[in-house]
Amino acid sequence: VKTKTLEIPEGRNKEGCSHDGKKWKTLEHKGPLFPPEYEPLPENVSFYYNGEHVQLSPATEEVATFYAKMLEHEYTTKEVFQKNFFADWREEMTDEERGLIRSLSKCDFREIHQYFLDQAEKRKAMTKEEKRQKEAQKLLTEEYSFCTLDGHREKIGNFRVEPPGLFRGRGEHPKMGKLKKRIQPEDITINCSKDSKIPAPPAGHRWKKVQHDDTVTWLVSWVENVQGSIKYIMLNPSSKLKGEKDWQKYEIARKLKLKVDAIRSEYRRDWKSREMKKRQRGVAIYFIDKLALRAGNEKEEGETADTVGCCSLRVEHITLHEQLDGLEHVVEFDFLGKDSIRYYNKVPVEKRVLKNLKLFMENKNPDDDLFDRINTTYLNKTLQDSMKGLTAKVFRTYNASTTLQDQLNRLTSSDMSVEEKILAYNRANRAVAILCNHQRAAPKTFEKSMQNLQEKIELKEKLLETAKKELKEAKNQYRQNKTDKLKKLVEQKEKVVERLKEQLKKLRLQMTDREENKVIALGTSKLNYLDPRISVAWCKKFGVPIEKIYNKTQRDKFAWAIDMTDEDFQF
DNA sequence: GTCCAGACTTGACAGCAGTGAG
DNA sequence: CTCACTGCTGTCAAGTCTGGAC
Numbered sequence: 001v002k003t004k005t006l007e008i009p010e011g012r013n014k015e016g017c018s019h020d021g022k023k024w025k026t027l028e029h030k031g032p033l034f035p036p037e038y039e040p041l042p043e044n045v046s047f048y049y050n051g052e053h054v055q056l057s058p059a060t061e062e063v064a065t066f067y068a069k070m071l072e073h074e075y076t077t078k079e080v081f082q083k084n085f086f087a088d089w090r091e092e093m094t095d096e097e098r099g100l101i102r103s104l105s106k107c108d109f110r111e112i113h114q115y116f117l118d119q120a121e122k123r124k125a126m127t128k129e130e131k132r133q134k135e136a137q138k139l140l141t142e143e144y145s146f147c148t149l150d151g152h153r154e155k156i157g158n159f160r161v162e163p164p165g166l167f168r169g170r171g172e173h174p175k176m177g178k179l180k181k182r183i184q185p186e187d188i189t190i191n192c193s194k195d196s197k198i199p200a201p202p203a204g205h206r207w208k209k210v211q212h213d214d215t216v217t218w219l220v221s222w223v224e225n226v227q228g229s230i231k232y233i234m235l236n237p238s239s240k241l242k243g244e245k246d247w248q249k250y251e252i253a254r255k256l257k258l259k260v261d262a263i264r265s266e267y268r269r270d271w272k273s274r275e276m277k278k279r280q281r282g283v284a285i286y287f288i289d290k291l292a293l294r295a296g297n298e299k300e301e302g303e304t305a306d307t308v309g310c311c312s313l314r315v316e317h318i319t320l321h322e323q324l325d326g327l328e329h330v331v332e333f334d335f336l337g338k339d340s341i342r343y344y345n346k347v348p349v350e351k352r353v354l355k356n357l358k359l360f361m362e363n364k365n366p367d368d369d370l371f372d373r374i375n376t377t378y379l380n381k382t383l384q385d386s387m388k389g390l391t392a393k394v395f396r397t398y399n400a401s402t403t404l405q406d407q408l409n410r411l412t413s414s415d416m417s418v419e420e421k422i423l424a425y426n427r428a429n430r431a432v433a434i435l436c437n438h439q440r441a442a443p444k445t446f447e448k449s450m451q452n453l454q455e456k457i458e459l460k461e462k463l464l465e466t467a468k469k470e471l472k473e474a475k476n477q478y479r480q481n482k483t484d485k486l487k488k489l490v491e492q493k494e495k496v497v498e499r500l501k502e503q504l505k506k507l508r509l510q511m512t513d514r515e516e517n518k519v520i521a522l523g524t525s526k527l528n529y530l531d532p533r534i535s536v537a538w539c540k541k542f543g544v545p546i547e548k549i550y551n552k553t554q555r556d557k558f559a560w561a562i563d564m565t566d567e568d569f570q571f
Numbered sequence: 572g573t574c575c576a577g578a579c580t581t582g583a584c585a586g587c588a589g590t591g592a593g
Numbered sequence: 594c595t596c597a598c599t600g601c602t603g604t605c606a607a608g609t610c611t612g613g614a615c
Binding site: 157158160162167168169170173224227229231294295296297299304305307309337338339340376377380391392393443445448449452551552553 | 597598599600601602603604605606607608609610611
């Protein structure tokens with residue numbers, strides 16, 4: 001039986017929060033799966049120092065293989081990467097090795113590199129027998145991929161412990177190249193219920209700790225050595241626990257929809273405040289609302305790449321223009337955001353905003369904070385006063401979902417073909433991705449695949465032309481000699497023309513879609529920002545199969561929405 | 572207030588499997 | 594059957610936000 005309104009789970013209030021912070025009653029699992037032990041290189045594969053063969057100790061050799069595997073990557077050409085790697089590698093060496101190996105430039109990993117290339121080649125040419133073995137292996141690991149939470153079998157998101165390797169940060173990360181160490185069972189904390197079957201550590205080992213904390217959702221955790229942060233094993237997005245949280249997130253965003261007008265007048269009032277702090281707050285929230293910027297927490301300098309969000313914007317990240325490209329009062333943004341993705345945007349703003357920004361920038365250096373009186377904690381406290389549960393990131397969710405809903409309403413009509421509807425959907429999705437600045441590297445094969453598509457279109461055009469000629473010819477013949485046979489021929493030729501026209505149209509749509517998608521990533525917004533009920537309702541209303549919009553993983557994650565939504569739902 | 576640990580969401584991307592054309 | 598291309602899945606880094614200690 002499909003319920004139209006989601007039932008409020010037992011022990012939860014209407015926002016889906018547990019009253020007592022408890023996330024589960026029972027939790028049982030098998031613990032984490034460890035990566036395989038290091039296998040030393042065969043004897044005929046050598047490392048060379050200064051041209052001489054050197055037999056490395058297993059621990060040193062393992063770290064050398066991490067570097068050797070990356071030899072072709074741009075990373076290894078960066079000085080920071082090399083420096084970090086070499087320092088950490090030397091830590092792993094025996095005294096003797098450390099005495100000998102003093103300069104990375106004298107190290108020759110090429111033979112090791114080639115060895116791994118050959119191995120990859122071999123793996124590709126795997127026989128059926130080996131593939132069957134792989135399948136069997138998969139079956140063996142399957143039991144690790146599920147747990148039992150409150151009596152339900154649930155899929156786990158990441159049940160493997162991360163393997164050792166070299167840290168690859170994004171952008172200009174000061175820690176790139178550092179050694180990410182192998183995690184031992186002795187580093188691992190297990191979280192499960194008291195009365196459950198406690199997972200067994202590997203033979204000869206023991207866990208760091210076994211705890212029974214029902215106020216958190218993770219099953220396994222460990223501390224990672226590069227940043228000192230905690231890593232977790234948690235449930236898959238398809239799980240009930242994650243699904244409810246997701247639903248709750250969108251409900252809060254819908255609540256903002258009802259309050260947003262009041263909040264907007266409030267922050268506009270702040271623009272005129274006597275207090276500098278309130279003015280900054282007003283402008284920051286305006287940016288977060290209008291441009292879907294991230295909150296922008298402070299980051300530890302020198303520990304991470306230099307990236308910013310709204311509150312951490314610096315003077316150097318914006319340029320003010322009284323006039324630009326025929327527009328008035330324009331702010332030009334240019335900064336690196338999350339994952340060192342560039343945000344570049346020229347935005348016309350209200351006169352008062354520009355005036356305020358000028359004020360904020362007065363007597364400051366380029367590397368001074370633009371909003372020096374506020375931070376994300378203060379901003380979120382203010383937002384909480386306007387609406388319970390409101391934080392900066394809710395604006396991203398709200399604006400993304402609202403945009404999708406608006407765009408879909410505007411771009412779809414029922415007389416479109418399914419293909420046209422899907423193009424409309426993708427366009428709506430794309431508007432959101434642009435708003436949220438979700439970018440991707442242009443696919444490596446982009447130019448080529450566009451060219452292929454173009455050729456296909458040209459071929460179709462020719463076929464269509466020929467078909468049209470044949471149709472005309474057939475019509476002529478029929479006019480002169482009205483036989484049944486010729487009538488049939490005309491009909492047949494008409495059908496061919498029709499079919500070709502359809503195919504051509506489809507190809508052209510595909511081309512447009514792909515071109516417009518070149519550097520835009522749709523996945524992130526689809527997965528994290530767009531209320532799935534909007535898409536489900538749209539599919540139902542316009543007769544588009546849900547499979548055209550969501551793949552299997554996405555359908556699993558959004559099962560809650562697919563179940564509960566009818567075609568009238570509006571965000 | 573400020574600092575920091577902790578928990579959880581968000582994000583780009585590599586590598587793989589599946590698929591359809593030749 | 595092979596090969597090229599695409600879409601999916603897993604990976605793990607990088608954010609947000611909360612709460613507690615001082």
